[in-house]
Amino acid sequence: MIVKLLKYKGIIFDDWAENEDGSIWAEMCAECAEQYKNILTNELDDGGTARGSCSVYGCNHTGEDNETAHYYVDFNMEYVEFIEEEDNILECCSVSTKY
Numbered sequence: 001m002i003v004k005l006l007k008y009k010g011i012i013f014d015d016w017a018e019n020e021d022g023s024i025w026a027e028m029c030a031e032c033a034e035q036y037k038n039i040l041t042n043e044l045d046d047g048g049t050a051r052g053s054c055s056v057y058g059c060n061h062t063g064e065d066n067e068t069a070h071y072y073v074d075f076n077m078e079y080v081e082f083i084e085e086e087d088n089i090l091e092c093c094s095v096s097t098k099y
């Protein structure tokens, strides 16, 4: 199966959302935000209302317990890259089945 992924500054996302104006955002759990905060210096938005699944490829954290509010990542389109991969190319323990 081919999965479409979004690559941003070396981070791979398996889920994202598009606004009507074409801008793209995704949810990121607090742990990933901590891990990538030095890369995502201007993109992280501590909205505090996101409760879906973390959009980082291989991360399935959810914000359902209300303890771990997610961050929003507002992508700078300059760095957004779309890639298509066989879903078994990237070694990962918890491959998303959303696609």
Ligand SMILES: [Zn+2]
Binding pocket: 028, 029, 030, 031, 032, 033, 054, 055, 056, 059, 060, 061
């Ligand atoms: Zn995460």
